[in-house]
Amino acid sequence: xxxxxxxxxxxxxxxxxxxxxxxxxxxxxxxxxxxxxxxxxxxxxxxxxxxxxxxxxxxxxxxxxxxxxxxxxxxxxxxxxxxxxxxxxxxxxxxxxxxxxxxxxxxxxxxxxxxxxxxxxxxxxxxxxxxxxxxxxxxxxxxxxxxxxxxxxxxxxxxxxxxxxxxxxxxxxxxxxxxxxxxxxxxxxxxxxxxxxxxxxxxxxxxxxxxxxxxxxxxxxxxxxxxxxxxxxxxxxxxxxxxxxxxxxxxxxxxxxxxxxxxxxxxxxxxxxxxxxxxxxxxxxxxxxxxxxxxxxxxxxxxxxxxxxxxxxxxxxxxxxxxxxxxxxxxxxxxxxxxxxxxxxxxxxxxxxxxxxxxxxxxxxxxxxxxxxxxxxxxxxxxxxxxxxxxxxxxxxxxxxxxxxxxxxxxxxxxxxxxxxxxxxxxxx
Amino acid sequence: xxxxxxxxxxxxxxxxxxxxxxxxxxxxxxxxxxxxxxxxxxxxxxxxxxxxxxxxxxxxxxxxxxxxxxxxxxxxxxxxxxxxxxxxxxxxxxxxxxxxxxxxxxxxxxxxxxxxxxxxxxxxxxxxxxxxxxxxxxxxxxxxxxxxxxxxxxxxxxxxxxxxxxxxxxxxxxxxxxxxxxxxxxxxxxxxxxxxxxxxxxxxxxxxxxxxxxxxxxxxxxxxxxxxxxxxxxxxxxxxxxxxxxxxxxxxxxxxxxxxxxxxxxxxxxxxxxxxxxxxxxxxxxxxxxxxxxxxxxxxxxxxxxxxxxxxxxxx
Numbered sequence: 041x042x043x044x045x046x047x048x049x050x051x052x053x054x055x056x057x058x059x060x061x062x063x064x065x066x067x068x069x070x071x072x073x074x075x076x077x078x079x080x081x082x083x084x085x086x087x088x089x090x091x092x093x094x095x096x097x098x099x100x101x102x103x104x105x106x107x108x109x110x111x112x113x114x115x116x117x118x119x120x121x122x123x124x125x126x127x128x129x130x131x132x133x134x135x136x137x138x139x140x141x142x143x144x145x146x147x148x149x150x151x152x153x154x155x156x157x158x159x160x161x162x163x164x165x166x167x168x169x170x171x172x173x174x175x176x177x178x179x180x181x182x183x184x185x186x187x188x189x190x191x192x193x194x195x196x197x198x199x200x201x202x203x204x205x206x207x208x209x210x211x212x213x214x215x216x217x218x219x220x221x222x223x224x225x226x227x228x229x230x231x232x233x234x235x236x237x238x239x240x241x242x243x244x245x246x247x248x249x250x251x252x253x254x255x256x257x258x259x260x261x262x263x264x265x266x267x268x269x270x271x272x273x274x275x276x277x278x279x280x281x282x283x284x285x286x287x288x289x290x291x292x293x294x295x296x297x298x299x300x301x302x303x304x305x306x307x308x309x310x311x312x313x314x315x316x317x318x319x320x321x322x323x324x325x326x327x328x329x330x331x332x333x334x335x336x337x338x339x340x341x342x343x344x345x346x347x348x349x350x351x352x353x354x355x356x357x358x359x360x361x362x363x364x365x366x367x368x369x370x371x372x373x374x375x376x377x378x379x380x381x382x383x384x385x386x387x388x389x390x391x392x393x394x395x396x397x398x399x400x401x402x403x404x405x406x407x408x409x410x411x412x413x414x415x416x417x418x419x420x421x422x423x424x425x426x427x428x429x430x431x432x433x434x435x436x437x438x439x440x441x442x443x444x445x446x447x448x449x450x451x452x453x454x455x456x457x458x459x460x461x462x463x464x465x466x467x468x469x
Numbered sequence: 470x471x472x473x474x475x476x477x478x479x480x481x482x483x484x485x486x487x488x489x490x491x492x493x494x495x496x497x498x499x500x501x502x503x504x505x506x507x508x509x510x511x512x513x514x515x516x517x518x519x520x521x522x523x524x525x526x527x528x529x530x531x532x533x534x535x536x537x538x539x540x541x542x543x544x545x546x547x548x549x550x551x552x553x554x555x556x557x558x559x560x561x562x563x564x565x566x567x568x569x570x571x572x573x574x575x576x577x578x579x580x581x582x583x584x585x586x587x588x589x590x591x592x593x594x595x596x597x598x599x600x601x602x603x604x605x606x607x608x609x610x611x612x613x614x615x616x617x618x619x620x621x622x623x624x625x626x627x628x629x630x631x632x633x634x635x636x637x638x639x640x641x642x643x644x645x646x647x648x649x650x651x652x653x654x655x656x657x658x659x660x661x662x663x664x665x666x667x668x669x670x671x672x673x674x675x676x677x678x679x680x681x682x683x684x685x686x687x688x689x690x691x692x693x694x695x696x697x698x699x700x701x702x703x704x705x706x707x708x709x710x711x712x713x714x715x716x717x718x719x720x721x722x723x724x725x726x727x728x729x730x731x732x733x734x735x736x737x738x739x740x741x742x743x744x745x746x747x748x749x750x751x752x753x754x755x756x757x758x759x760x761x762x763x764x765x766x767x768x769x770x771x772x773x774x775x776x777x778x779x780x781x782x783x784x785x
Binding site for chain 1: 532534535536537538555616619620621622623626637638639640641642643644645725728729731732733734744745747748749750751752753
């Protein structure tokens with residue numbers, strides 16, 4: 041830089057002008073243009089079952105009902121949709137439409153629009169199943185049993201094992217398989233969400249099965265994770281680990297590999313959400329069955345997650361059309377047909393009979409769906425539901441990782457005490 | 470210079486107004502040089518680095534949430550919480566472990582590779598290019614590659630089983646100890662590439678005459694390396710060590726894909742943890758305090774190490 045004072049002054053002026061221009065540009069970057077009022081951003085996710093084509097086709101179909109409206113799709117980088125939505129919100133880019141988030145995280149900040157009760161009651165069998173404080177931010181269009189115990193009928197027959205109906209029978213089956221050359225229970229242990237399935241099943245069946253209000257009681261601080269009932273439920277997972285229920289490398293197994301292992305007959309059982317039904321190769325599906333995790337006394341408890349897909353931002357540039365699009369997408373039979381076939385979704389529509397979706401399903405789907413339609417004890421899928429029973433922000437993730445930590449840490453009560461502390465901290469926030 | 474002389478010669482003879490006009494005209498003709506570019510760079514630096522740091526510092530004294538529009542001042546509460554956060558301490562311990570491992574491994578192996586490849590034939594140039602590839606790949610892609618290698622049915626277990634070295638698959642990323650080692654190895658794999666390039670460039674700047682003189686004095690291979698090579702590449706060593714340290718301290722992408730911080734949060738780096746705190750737990754203010762702590766620790770380690778290595782450069 042020149043030492044000439046005039047040059048320095050001139051440089052300074054140029055610098056100030058440049059800085060001001062950049063700051064002005066940065067400040068103006070997020071402002072929506074007025075001619076984009078009929079467009080919306082839609083935060084979606086992709087899995088092997090929920091493909092980009094599914095989104096593109098279903099969006100295009102729903103847009104036919106909302107003339108003059110456009111949708112730009114955003115894809116979450118990983119399975120944590122809530123965290124990505126929060127990142128977008130923090131950077132002033134909260135999407136107008138959001139797929140399969142947990143609304144509870146967002147309603148305190150008044151970021152979501154409620155669906156009208158009248159519309160919910162007119163279209164869904166369980167209109168209040170996904171409500172939070174009596175208000176629904178995600179239509180209850182379908183349900184999933186989360187999780188179920190899938191089993192390989194051939195392996196059960198080979199080992200002369202009957203379907204277990206009580207916990208003791210389940211443990212006996214595990215011991216039988218463990219003594220043989222087959223992994224008793226497949227576990228997709230690499231990612232916390234998939235590793236969580238056994239503890240979700242245990243907390244749902246044992247804890248919520250005996251006290252369906254347990255989560256609300258925890259919010260009221262009248263129960264805690266270190267209570268006997270919860271410790272006992274989690275101890276069962278530790279006992280399974282010690283009994284050799286899972287392979288030694290279970291925590292190195294990702295979801296896709298676990299599916300392959302199970303389909304290939306390398307393991308006898310697999311605790312997973314009912315979405316797995318859609319992943320079975322059609323020619324193999326008859327060799328597999330599913331049942332809810334058995335309880336001590338043999339009572340059947342079905343952990344259910346009622347949900348939908350669509351949530352609408354209260355800040356949407358065109359809230360009216362965004363809501364219209366969300367409703368059109370939700371009620372489109374084509375969208376649900378794909379979710380039934382590929383994601384094992386169990387529809388809860390009032391005005392569309394199952395046959396009318398035209399979905400091709402396997403007997404395994406029918407068997408699993410029976411647990412939803414039959415008169416069984418249904419409880420919230422612990423840590424997965426998105427209604428009043430949703431856990432405080434961040435607690436579900438810590439609960440999921442408990443399933444992993446129980447592999448290397450036998451102190452069940454100590455870990456649950458930490459979970460209590462995490463819950464209290466999250467609620468305090 | 471010519472302009473200035475001209476102005477000086479003419480200035481006594483012209484009226485003040487005319488003098489100013491001449492001055493403006495001359496200024497307009499004078500080239501701006503690199504000043505606008507420099508100021509643009511400074512402005513970008515301020516907008517994208519200084520401003521976020523200041524904003525982060527401000528947030529660290531609040532209870533900001535990624536969801537809430539407003540926040541309240543909470544004084545030093547977030548900083549006090551740092552001292553009692555068991556998960557933070559655990560993440561700091563893991564980050565330190567990875568940083569030390571990667572910095573040592575990358576520089577030792579990077580230097581060894583640079584010494585091996587310090588030739589200018591086509592074969593060696595190709596090998597240098599191949600070794601540099603991991604540095605060019607994004608951390609996410611690197612982690613995906615290694616994840617497919619290290620999972621239960623991955624390449625490593627398949628090879629070891631086929632060679633008869635193991636009976637059952639090893640849980641490379643499913644046990645806390647091995648998962649930590651896996652993260653160290655994968656991050657080292659990337660940083661070795663960078664260190665190799667830095668050391669290769671440094672080695673090429675060492676005059677051949679020095680080696681010749683040392684040889685004539687009877688110096689052996691080790692003596693030449695100890696007394697010629699190491700002192701001459703000392704500036705490169707400083708750069709490589711400090712940049713490896715900084716890169717590893719803020720590690721996020723590789724962990725997010727390779728282990729997701731697991732199993733049971735055993736491979737959560739501090740950067741990964743602060744993202745979780747900010748965007749999963751909604752504690753943006755506390756996350757900012759962790760970010761400030763990470764910034765201070767990284768800066769202290771970088772400055773300390775730089776000073777140490779510079780002193781070493783002088784002593785060598």
